[in-house]
Amino acid sequence: MKDDELKIIMRNSSPQVDSLILEHFSIDDLDPISLVSFKERVTLRYPNNGYESLSPEEFLIEIGVMRKNRTTNKVNPTKGVLLFLGKYNSIREIYPSFHMDYFNRKGNNERWTDRVATDEPAEHQMNIYNFYNIVKEKLNSVILSEFKLDDKNVRVENKQFNEAIRESFINTMAHADYDLGFPSIKIEIFDGWLRFINPGTMLISISEFVQGGISKPRNEIIMKLFRLLGESERQGFGGPQIFKSAVNNKFRIPEIYTNLESTELKLWYIDLTDSYPELTxxxxxxxxxxxxxxxxxxxxxxxxxxxxxxxxxxxxxxxxxxxxxxxxxxxxxxxxxxxxxxxxxxxxxxxxxxxxxxxxxx
CATH class of the missing domain: 1.10.10.10 (Winged helix-like DNA-binding domain superfamily/Winged helix DNA-binding domain)
Structure with missing residues (x-):
């Protein structure tokens, strides 16, 4: 067995490494704009929790994503909150291969018609929070254009399928092994289907994922931050939601491939027969x-x-x-x-x- 494979197996046996604190990092390594936006959204969801009166650092301590280092008596961020709200360069100090991509590959274009990449110049710090918000808006816009018009000529939103996309997207980031250099996180949309790729194997079987009720996120802090936003409600039930959406909409059943190094989910928004264009x-x-x-x-x-x-x-x-x-x-x-x-x-x-x-x- 190669040394890299042994390291992967060891990480898989002890997940939730994103809960570890970063001794030489501070709140200064987090993007203040991302942090203010995140705090405002969480405060609106939980108006009785007193978050509004807390400073940004006090807020992060209260929700458990920054903690006091018992050795130095200083407050440090966890790996998870650095990935979620951090400055891009600070993230790269801990995760040199950190990279996320979104591609719109619809149509007959040889390459793509739209792209979001964490390593390209942007007006936002490209952490998980900003990448998710930007790409989620693009996906919603593209998918909405695919569905039928109502009697007032307005596009009818398919809420169940939108939830399936959201769960797939969040799973991709919450279950990624960010210590792996390849493959990077990749979200792609094609004519009739989407593909979600993340580094790292699934920590539960495909059967357990489909049936639900078992939750074993690789990055508990990242999943917690998504739950605080209301983006992911029930742990362990994302899989059934994804597959139920396909069954109820008569779409082709999602496909999952996973090995030691990566996980890939294909999510279709056309029916089974249309997903095989080679058929007469x-x-x-x-x-x-x-x-x-x-x-x-x-x-x-x-x-x-x-x-x-x-x-x-x-x-x-x-x-x-x-x-x-x-x-x-x-x-x-x-x-x-x-x-x-x-x-x-x-x-x-x-x-x-x-x-x-x-x-x-x-």
Whole structure:
């Protein structure tokens, strides 16, 4: 095992390193504009907590993100609050590879139409707080333009999907291993889908993430600061919220990939069949029919439901079998078709059913 891999495993076994204080840092290493904005928003959410009368440093001590160093008797920031509200250069002193990117890759452009990067000149200190606020506004604007108009010709906001985006975005930053040099945090939007990438593996299994109820954030301070803003309400239930949004909106089921070095989440805002542009129109119709069927479905039933000829249905089914999007069950006249066993769509649907049964019938 390589030394770098051993270090990663050791960090994974002892998460929440963002709670450690930085002995040689002070409130001067935090961006005062970010701090004032954050304090004002939290004070508005908790008007009875007396935050308004506290100085910035007293406020940070009160919420537990700055603490007194028992050795030096000085007050120091934690790693988490430095990442969240810090000055960019101060952050880079502790995390030399700190970098976050947002790309709008919609359309037929070879590169991108919009970008936000922490290492480019900006009017704000590019900490987590400012990056999140800037990119969240851009995502909301782009996504809103994708949805239908109401009878007054006004775009109808899909609140459930917006919540799924917010949870995905926050998870990307709260679960990142900032000590890793690669990959950096990356948020990308394409035609029909978004991608969220962060350094570090998930600290719970994908199944536990989908079913919810288990929370093991790598950066507890960062997650706490998001909760104080009201951006993340319930720990351990972001996963079910993300997948429930896809199911309820009939979007393609999100895809998660994780290994020792990185985690990637793909979030779709188009349905399953539209997310496979390589399929012909007839193949999409047949695939959708098989996916939405309550159980295995025969070729004859597909032909009747879609008004297809035997030749048309057979060619579409052969193509879907060849690309492993569906599976055949039974033989001869009893042959029927189902979504491919082991596909993320089927696994997720089964997990959602199990989770639903656990919540309502325990």
């Amino acid at each position: 129109t007839k193949e999409k119709r047949v695939f959708e029919c098989i996916v939405k069927a309550p159980g295995p479905i025969s070729k004859r039933n597909i032909e009747e439901l879609l008004n297809l000829s035997e030749y048309q249905s057979r060619k579409a089914i052969e193509s879907l079998l060849a690309t492993e999007k569906i599976e055949m069950v039974g033989r001869g006249s009893a042959t029927k078709y189902i979504p491919r066993i082991g596909s993320k769509e089927m696994i997720t649907q089964l997990q959602m059913i199990v989770s639903h049964l656990q919540q309502h019938y325990q």
